[in-house]
Amino acid sequence: MDKQLDPTLTREDYKRKFEECDKDKDGKLTVAELKTYLSQLLSTDVSDFAVKSVFDTLDKSKDGLISIDEWLDALDKKPLKNIGQEDLTETFKQIDKNGDGKITKDEIKEVMKCKNSPVTDEELDAMMLVYDKDNNGSIDIEEFVNGFYNDL
Template identity: 35%
Template sequence: MRAYTLLLVLAVLTVSYSSAIPKPDGEKKDRKKEKALSDQDHDDHGEHNNDYDHDAFLGKDDAKTFDQLTPEESQQRLALIVDKIDKDGNGFVTEEELKEWIQYVQKRYIVTDTDRMWKDHEPDTDDKLLWTSYKKRTYGYPDEPEEGSPTYEYRDMIQRDRRRWDKADKDGDSKLSKEEFMDFLHPEDAEHMREIVVHETLEDIDKDKDGFISIEEYIGDMWPDKDKGEEEPEWVKSEREQFNTYRDKNKDGKMDGEEVREWILPTDYDHSRAETKHLIHEADADKDGKLTKEEILEKYDLFVGSQATDFGEALTRHDEF
């Protein structure tokens, strides 16, 4: 399943925050919040997709630049990362150490994205961001979207932003601190914001606005080309079966809000732990439940492939790990 996602990219605007689930470049899209680890499918039409592992291990931004180095250079830089993961320096990477690294990499992306957007929006003198300042930076004007105002054409998006803004505003002062702004940008990672994620996902997919997601709306959201008369791919048939067997739990032919929550925000699945176990299973040659540097380098393509990244940033700028 293609992982981690949120809501409707505002291509006409200058902001690129996660108040929308981005439209995919490929043919298939999925809204499950396991996208925290990657925007890639872990399994691509029945074949394991190493790009998912690269995103989980390196982070989305670093993994995107992983196409310049030779295998030898990739292994050299991966060796530096392994030393950083092996916190106790005993020569082994344990399941817990690898899980902590994966969680750190994902959190780093969120913090970095928030830092960038925070500077871009120029918070006020009390180091908080006003709603009017956010509107002006995002939509060009601070006006409320009333008829005749220059923001009127964006009224639905502004109302949606305001709903999320109010939920992120924990102290109710109508301003957002940097921490609150992080929750606004990445609501899937904040417990108190998860109702917003469910609501926005339902709102996006529910085209007939009856408060539910039908199987056709579900498939249409994942497969935008469904109305072009093309033969239905096998993965679509599989998704129909997934909908009928697992998504629609009460078997009424549609998903309600609670079923949407269980789909995109599953509470019984630890994605970081699952990815950790997968990487160890694939690379652990002697099956002792932990990895040596040699085992990781032998399977370097699982972790970094033939791609490369600026590991210097990971090694020097993020010394807190």
């Protein structure tokens, strides 16, 4: 399966994809629904961190749900694989509270807690194994972006 959305898809195709993703048919997508959809689309278990990054990119109203309009606005503009390259950089900056160009486990834990998505120390350790390629105990911007796209 192609790992990005087909650029020839129409708005109607994207609406159908939204409806497929919206399992409870309430007209809004949750993080869990998006994770299920992305995991099926990409034929792999997408990490919670990657899903949350994509979700936050699509949730322009910041209400914790993705509306059909938010979905269409984002997907009309760029393929899934390219969603949020700039947003990922901005997300990195938001997580990097002290601005030193590195993300620590404590910074990730704090941000996830603030987003009402607390993570355990075990989840953080697993995340560091995936993202911290040079094993220095922190994630730089290159590791962050590469780790996200490797998840896709």
